């Protein structure tokens with residue numbers, strides 16, 4: 001029997017960000033391995049015209065939760081959705097709900113965040129710092145609380161090269177930032193943002209670092225731990241391989257490359273691609289919840305959930321495997337044939353962006369106009385290139401994250417727990433994982449049918465032939481123009497033609513002699 005699974009039995013668990021990528025997998029694993037847990041409270045806001053009940057219903061009826069229903073048929077009864085908005089200072093939780101949360105909660109998993117890199121500082125601070133502070137305040141009033149697990153990111157200190165499992169201070173105190181944002185207007189905030197974030201690339205990593213400082217400063221009397229995952233990718237094993245449901249991190253890039261929109265990228269092939277599967281992060285999170293509650297470490301422990309030091313894979317290898325997977329699992333109606341040229345040079349980046357991205361988009365839009373349709377490719381391409389430019393920081397550098405606490409925790413688990421809550425990335429076979437990732441993107445993100453693969457392969461063949469034909473025509477036109485303008489080109493051309501003629505005459509003569 002798994003000690004961790006047994007630990008969560010009968011518990012009341014609060015999850016923030018349960019409607020997000022990681023939150024859903026966390027909820028699924030909890031319900032599947034500990035179906036006798038008492039209740040999972042989830043803080044949800046109405047969104048995109050859906051009430052919270054509709055949102056929860058949709059999640060629980062998705063493919064991700066199919067296995068859960070086998071062990072926990074009344075899964076809906078285990079989930080209690082609480083209306084909340086982390087953008088509001090009081091989190092917009094009703095008095096009755098707050099009362100229930102304060103009196104019943106045993107464990108808190110705080111996953112909610114804004115993960116947008118370019119979020120306005122005011123909003124990023126509100127969600128990633130102030131909301132964390134509010135939750136800690138709530139936690140301090142929970143008499144039954146056993147552990148509070150805060151999900152941060154391994155990139156919260158990406159301004160450092162070597163990162164230990166400790167909380168690093170930021171130059172300006174989070175409290176001062178929160179206070180000043182209350183009275184500064186947006187224009188001034190935009191102006192001071194670059195100065196505040198300093199050598200970090202964006203407001204996301206900066207506010208996640210501030211969030212950690214808040215955890216450190218306001219966790220007195222709370223049993224707390226921080227988990228820092230690196231780049232979270234599709235599921236590795238559970239509940240099934242390749243599940244993914246948003247475009248963040250590599251998933252959007254895989255689509256853009258597979259559909260042939262993105263054909264070159266500024267990336268360092270030798271830089272470490274520090275991906276971790278989402279189920280690995282969730283297994284570690286649940287193990288940390290158990291360890292923090294049962295062993296009650298004296299200080300706040302930070303756990304790195306990274307792959308680079310234990311089982312490194314670089315972007316070059318990953319890119320090649322992604323391309324190889326497209327051969328087997330092509331996406332439907334690709335714009336161009338998938339290809340990925342990695343470049344680290346400014347000039348070649350601009351060159352590829354012009355030749356491989358903007359020109360085909362302009363040509364295609366011209367074609368759409370000619371055929372009476374609305375042009376859209378240039379706009380799409382501009383947004384894609386903007387997105388890629390924001391990811392560049394992370395694909396051109398390598399970091400070293402120490403993993404002592406994570407390894408210590410692994411050694412504390414029973415063999416059964418090591419199996420059920422496996423977070424040992426050394427066992428990950430990258431090639432297999434990436435192929436499943438591409439398959440998952442096709443199935444769960446693009447919602448494409450596997451039966452369409454032969455047609456998709458045919459389409460890629462047609463694109464290849466068009467590509468060859470286009471290049472040949474282009475070459476002939478260029479050569480014709482060159483011959484018209486340059487004596488040297490003409491001489492070379494006459495030399496080639498006379499050489500071919502002589503060769504053919506010789507070949508014909510020798511074959512006549514043989515006969």
Ligand SMILES: CCCCCCCCCCCCCCCCCC(=O)SCCNC(=O)CCNC(=O)[C@H](O)C(C)(C)COP(=O)(O)OP(=O)(O)OC[C@H]1O[C@@H](n2cnc3c(N)ncnc32)[C@H](O)[C@@H]1OP(=O)(O)O
Nearest residue numbers: 115116117153247248249250252253257319322340387394
């Ligand atoms: C073959 C080679 C392959 C090799 C693999 C290479 C993989 C490289 C991947 C590197 C990942 C590095 C990530 C580092 C993560 C740090 C970890 C974390 O803690 S943080 C956790 C991770 N956090 C993140 O990853 C957040 C990254 N994303 C953002 O911050 C924002 O989306 C934005 C600022 C980039 C664009 O904002 P904005 O323009 O206002 O608007 P929207 O947001 O509404 O989206 C606009 C359009 O872009 C689309 N799209 C969105 N995302 C991606 C994507 N990743 N990609 C592509 N496309 C993407 C989106 O669908 C939409 O399309 P459409 O509707 O127009 O058709």
Ligand SMILES: NC(=O)C1=CN([C@@H]2O[C@H](COP(=O)(O)OP(=O)(O)OC[C@H]3O[C@@H](n4cnc5c(N)ncnc54)[C@H](OP(=O)(O)O)[C@@H]3O)[C@@H](O)[C@H]2O)C=CC1
Nearest residue numbers: 017018019020021022085086087111112113153229231232
């Ligand atoms: N994905 C990654 O690569 C990595 C993620 N992380 C961290 O992991 C955690 C989870 O990330 P992930 O699941 O990928 O992110 P998602 O963007 O998928 O999910 C974010 C969650 O936060 C919720 N949320 C956002 N704003 C509010 C709000 N105002 N009120 C209530 N809830 C809100 C979202 O709810 P809603 O559905 O309503 O928008 C959603 O449930 C985050 O803390 C992130 O920093 C760390 C490293 C890498």
